Amino acid sequence: RLARTLKLSASFRELWMVLSSISETCKTLAWVGVLLVLVMWICGVLISMAVLSTSEQDFDFSRGTWSYTAYWGSVPGSVMSLFQVMTRDKWADSLVWPLVSQSPELMLLFGIFMIIAGLSLMNAIVAVVVEATLSSSKQNDEAAAKEVGKLSTKVLDSLTELMSDLSDGGARSD
Secondary structure (H helix, E strand, O other): OHHHHHHHOHHHHHHHHHHHHHHHHHHHHHHHHHHHHHHHHHHHHHHHHHHOOOOHHHOOOOOOOOOHHHHHOOHHHHHHHHHHHHOOOOOHHHHHHHHHHHOOOHHHHHHHHHHHHHHHHHHHHHHHHHHHHHHHHHHHHHHHHHHHHHHHHHHHHHHHHHHHHHHHHHHHHO
């Protein structure tokens, strides 16, 4: 009941629009998050398999904060490192370059990962939020138009009744 009252209030219309768009996007964003985790997990497995046969001494992680084992030594570590790559947090010098300098073919895997995760899925999140906001705005405008229509109908009915009363009153006085 309170939500309906706040929704109809003109001062809370923008707040309601924002809250409804957030609630609409949560489900889609959850699926995009699942897809991001799945892409990071698959790429993490591929990278772990690619560097599994190489020893830690073959990689130069002197510029990195942690060692090879912490970054790429396990699938969960690789997934976390790929998350840093996806967000572009210290990824070129300390994470990717030691692997690519040892195995240049991994550049293809990192490139594909950046295209899928960084461009496609992250832009999908922005698109979902914008689409939900536009949809919510359209629904809000339709509700406002319906409210104005109801008010106009009431005013017209009131005026019709008033004119009818005036014409009936004028006919009786003749």
